[in-house]
Amino acid sequence: MTAEVHKHYLSGGWSLHSWLLTTDHKRICWLYLVSITGFFFLGGIAALLIRLELMTPPGDFLTAEGYNETFSLHGIVMVWFFLIPSIPATLGNFLMPMMVGARDLAFPRLNLLSWYIYTLGGIFTIVMVIGGGVDTGWTFYTPYSSLFSSSAVIAAVAGVFIVGFSSILTGINFIVTTHTMRAPGMHWLRLPLFVWANYATSLILVLATPVLSVTLLLIAAERLLGIGIFDPSLGGDPLLFQHLFWFYSHPAVYIMILPAMGVVSELITCFSKNRIFGYKGMVLAIMAISLFGFVVWGHHMFTSGQSLYAGILFSFFSFLVAVPSAVKTLNWTATLYRGRITFTAPMIYGLSFLGLFAIGGLTGIFLAALALDVHLHDTYFITAHFHYIMVGGAVTAYLGGLHFWWPKMTGRLYSELWSKIAALALFIGFNLTFFPQFLLGYSGMPRRYHEYPEAFQLLHVMSSLGSVVLAIGYLLPLVYFTWSLFRGAPAGANPWQAEGLEWRTASPPPKHNFVSIPRVTEGPYAYR
Amino acid sequence: MSTSSVVDADIGLELIPTQASAYASQVDNLYFVLLALSGLLILVLVGLIVGFGFRYSSKRSGERGKAVPEKLGQRIEIGFALILAVSFLGLFVWAGWLYLNLYGETESDFTINVIGKQWMWKAQHPDGTREINTLHIPVDQTVKLRLTSQDVIHSFSLPALRLKRDAVPGMYTEAHFRATEPGEYRLFCAEYCGTEHARMRGKLVVLSQADYQGWLGRQGKGPSPEVAGQDLFRSYGCSGCHQGDASVRAPTLDGVFGRTRPLASGEMIEADEAYLRNSILQPQKHVVAGYEPVMPSYKGQISEDEIFQIIAYIKSLPAGAWKQSTGAGQ
Numbered sequence: 001m002t003a004e005v006h007k008h009y010l011s012g013g014w015s016l017h018s019w020l021l022t023t024d025h026k027r028i029c030w031l032y033l034v035s036i037t038g039f040f041f042l043g044g045i046a047a048l049l050i051r052l053e054l055m056t057p058p059g060d061f062l063t064a065e066g067y068n069e070t071f072s073l074h075g076i077v078m079v080w081f082f083l084i085p086s087i088p089a090t091l092g093n094f095l096m097p098m099m100v101g102a103r104d105l106a107f108p109r110l111n112l113l114s115w116y117i118y119t120l121g122g123i124f125t126i127v128m129v130i131g132g133g134v135d136t137g138w139t140f141y142t143p144y145s146s147l148f149s150s151s152a153v154i155a156a157v158a159g160v161f162i163v164g165f166s167s168i169l170t171g172i173n174f175i176v177t178t179h180t181m182r183a184p185g186m187h188w189l190r191l192p193l194f195v196w197a198n199y200a201t202s203l204i205l206v207l208a209t210p211v212l213s214v215t216l217l218l219i220a221a222e223r224l225l226g227i228g229i230f231d232p233s234l235g236g237d238p239l240l241f242q243h244l245f246w247f248y249s250h251p252a253v254y255i256m257i258l259p260a261m262g263v264v265s266e267l268i269t270c271f272s273k274n275r276i277f278g279y280k281g282m283v284l285a286i287m288a289i290s291l292f293g294f295v296v297w298g299h300h301m302f303t304s305g306q307s308l309y310a311g312i313l314f315s316f317f318s319f320l321v322a323v324p325s326a327v328k329t330l331n332w333t334a335t336l337y338r339g340r341i342t343f344t345a346p347m348i349y350g351l352s353f354l355g356l357f358a359i360g361g362l363t364g365i366f367l368a369a370l371a372l373d374v375h376l377h378d379t380y381f382i383t384a385h386f387h388y389i390m391v392g393g394a395v396t397a398y399l400g401g402l403h404f405w406w407p408k409m410t411g412r413l414y415s416e417l418w419s420k421i422a423a424l425a426l427f428i429g430f431n432l433t434f435f436p437q438f439l440l441g442y443s444g445m446p447r448r449y450h451e452y453p454e455a456f457q458l459l460h461v462m463s464s465l466g467s468v469v470l471a472i473g474y475l476l477p478l479v480y481f482t483w484s485l486f487r488g489a490p491a492g493a494n495p496w497q498a499e500g501l502e503w504r505t506a507s508p509p510p511k512h513n514f515v516s517i518p519r520v521t522e523g524p525y526a527y528r
Numbered sequence: 529m530s531t532s533s534v535v536d537a538d539i540g541l542e543l544i545p546t547q548a549s550a551y552a553s554q555v556d557n558l559y560f561v562l563l564a565l566s567g568l569l570i571l572v573l574v575g576l577i578v579g580f581g582f583r584y585s586s587k588r589s590g591e592r593g594k595a596v597p598e599k600l601g602q603r604i605e606i607g608f609a610l611i612l613a614v615s616f617l618g619l620f621v622w623a624g625w626l627y628l629n630l631y632g633e634t635e636s637d638f639t640i641n642v643i644g645k646q647w648m649w650k651a652q653h654p655d656g657t658r659e660i661n662t663l664h665i666p667v668d669q670t671v672k673l674r675l676t677s678q679d680v681i682h683s684f685s686l687p688a689l690r691l692k693r694d695a696v697p698g699m700y701t702e703a704h705f706r707a708t709e710p711g712e713y714r715l716f717c718a719e720y721c722g723t724e725h726a727r728m729r730g731k732l733v734v735l736s737q738a739d740y741q742g743w744l745g746r747q748g749k750g751p752s753p754e755v756a757g758q759d760l761f762r763s764y765g766c767s768g769c770h771q772g773d774a775s776v777r778a779p780t781l782d783g784v785f786g787r788t789r790p791l792a793s794g795e796m797i798e799a800d801e802a803y804l805r806n807s808i809l810q811p812q813k814h815v816v817a818g819y820e821p822v823m824p825s826y827k828g829q830i831s832e833d834e835i836f837q838i839i840a841y842i843k844s845l846p847a848g849a850w851k852q853s854t855g856a857g858q
């Protein structure tokens with residue numbers, strides 16, 4: 001028996017072959033981790049260049065063209081190649097099978113194929129974006145992208161299009177796994193919320209990504225064949241692009257945040273040793289969010305010239321979609337009530353998520369409110385708002401999840417002190433960077449500006465200095481995780497005394513996850 | 529790369545920009561209410577997290593008490609959701625009402641045509657005065673902005689008025705405002721539009737009525753848009769078909785503005801500015817019933833400024849204006 005346990009999924013060897021041709025979801029998680037981390041730091045460097053340029057009002061550090069290319073690179077990399085795949089492709093890949101009590105995903109080879117499509121597509125896109133000087137922003141708005149910008153846009157768009165297939169394949173894999181591979185006794189209402197969240201995310205991926213693909217194809221058709229689709233001088237309609245684009249890209253916000261919500265549910269229950277408050281309400285909220293997420297896309301277009309009545313409808317639904325998110329925040333907070341709380345690094349990330357997500361969500365209400373959105377649209381208020389959700393929310397949860405499951409994935413512990421310092425640096429650095437941007441936005445500062453009136457300098461400098469602290473918060477884990485990989489103390493099967501099937505097997509888990517498939521006899525989070 | 533220097537309004541950092549209209553202060557009220565509400569919620573949230581963190585720290589021994597019963601938990605959830613939903617409904621109505629005030633149909637004292645183009649703003653005043661990257665406006669007059677773009681999408685942003693409207697190629701968008709505070713304010717392009725996007729900014733200058741008249745008087749006065757439009761109508765050859773005894777049968781345009789037009793497709797459409805613009809750039813799109821689709825498209829040959837002038841000319845023609853005058857186009 002002991003010999004069995006020692007043969008874990010990493011002991012299969014370190015040859016290139018054993019990694020590049022693996023179908024083990026746990027090893028594929030590592031492949032994704034490597035690619036995603038690479039993309040993240042590339043996007044991060046672009047962000048620092050942006051903040052450096054904005055230290056002074058005139059455009060002095062980068063040229064206008066260079067600045068536009070840098071923020072485009074930042075957005076394209078962070079949205080398409082980091083945020084969308086981040087949690088599902090790494091933690092989701094590792095945990096979905098383990099949490100439902102399965103030996104792998106439903107389609108292991110498809111899973112490997114997704115990684116290849118994602119990584120090669122990502123590299124191709126980035127080469128095109130950098131080499132071809134793509135300056136459209138991640139939004140590719142027409143007619144600028146289709147007629148006026150540089151011609152590498154087609155290649156970049158093709159790259160994003162290709163990577164879309166990786167999302168679709170991962171989505172299908174998760175959906176089928178959740179439906180067909182649950183261990184005996186694991187009914188739907190016993191699934192951990194992390195599984196529910198990734199399941200809902202997969203549904204969105206599968207339903208919405210094709211719309212994006214079609215939209216990108218249409219841009220290519222217009223650019224290459226001159227067919228008038230979005231460009232009015234060819235008889236097209238530029239607003240049509242925005243409708244199609246946001247029909248995907250608003251739900252994409254939920255693709256980024258739902259898995260983060262799943263992670264946070266695991267963190268908060270474990271470190272308050274409490275059942276989740278209102279499990280059914282949480283599941284309902286996840287499904288409601290993914291459903292309503294499909295009918296609010298027009299809130300990105302309140303100033304665009306879409307019909308005023310459409311604007312009113314979209315505003316209404318946008319208020320509505322905030323309700324389930326608010327209920328979730330209430331439930332996480334209530335989960336702390338009468339718990340036994342420990343402030344480990346993952347918990348600090350989890351609680352930071354609560355605060356930052358709440359600010360992001362509440363400022364979303366400002367933007368759902370039509371007249372206020374008109375004033376705030378395309379200003380730094382928007383930039384601040386979505387960074388609170390996507391960085392303060394999604395990235396914080398991603399890091400929290402990594403810290404939480406790291407001992408499971410590697411079998412090793414990391415420095416408690418440094419990890420807490422990193423978590424705090426992230427929280428403080430994040431607020432320093434992005435809170436001033438709310439103020440900038442209300443005072444009128446537009447986004448995507450390479451230079452700006454002098455009056456805005458003070459707030460920009462504050463934001464830039466904050467980003468240094470934030471960068472430290474991101475770099476530290478790189479250091480102590482690497483250290484832990486080689487020197488970390490053995491973690492044991494369940495260092496956090498956590499509930500959940502993944503903790504009932506060795507760390508790192510055996511090749512096929514469980515020595516024998518577990519039987520599930522009660523709901524998740526059976527703490528105390 | 530252009531080296532034109534950008535002239536910013538000379539104002540410092542204002543976390544709440546000067547309220548240059550009554551509308552601006554109404555929007556700010558909404559902002560303050562939302563700030564107060566969110567501040568309260570964040571305080572409660574942080575208070576609970578910190579409070580629970582101390583009270584239920586694993587370091588403290590002692591009884592924790594029972595968890596909240598499921599029924600009560602559900603009531604709390606539903607109650608919270610309902611309270612939120614109701615307050616959201618109020619905010620939604622409030623903000624929507626303001627939105628309709630800003631963009632909806634309203635009586636205005638005059639209209640200014642604004643054209644965005646990479647990378648400048650061009651404005652046409654009713655008397656034909658034109659300016660670039662600066663907009664002069666009299667105080668206490670309801671001004672309607674009619675916007676379009678010559679190339680990509682831009683967005684005309686006036687923070688002091690809490691007003692922003694996209695300038696979209698191929699369509700006219702509108703917004704109106706009534707400035708109440710004379711002064712100089714910021715003007716930005718808010719929609720990313722390419723290399724020099726950040727330099728597509730300038731000034732809004734709100735003047736007293738007398739100063740505005742004085743300012744207009746000092747501008748090198750071109751012909752009024754109607755007169756300029758009439759000249760264009762002749763030089764582009766429109767009059768050849770539409771007026772006098774042309775060999776081609778084309779509808780007369782005097783009094784056409786505002787009328788409901790029957791189309792060959794069987795539809796009816798109101799002849800507003802957008803319709804007239806489409807008739808010039810995409811004549812095949814709406815062919816008037818009873819006529820051959822022979823009108824050529826002027827796409828690529830005529831600028832958005834000129835279209836505004838021709839429209840002004842057509843609008844100025846009362847029904848029957850052409851019948852009374854003899855010689856074509858006089």
Ligand SMILES: [Cu+2]
Nearest residue numbers: 250296297300
């Ligand atoms: Cu959205």
Ligand SMILES: [Cu+2]
Nearest residue numbers: 682717721728
């Ligand atoms: Cu512009």
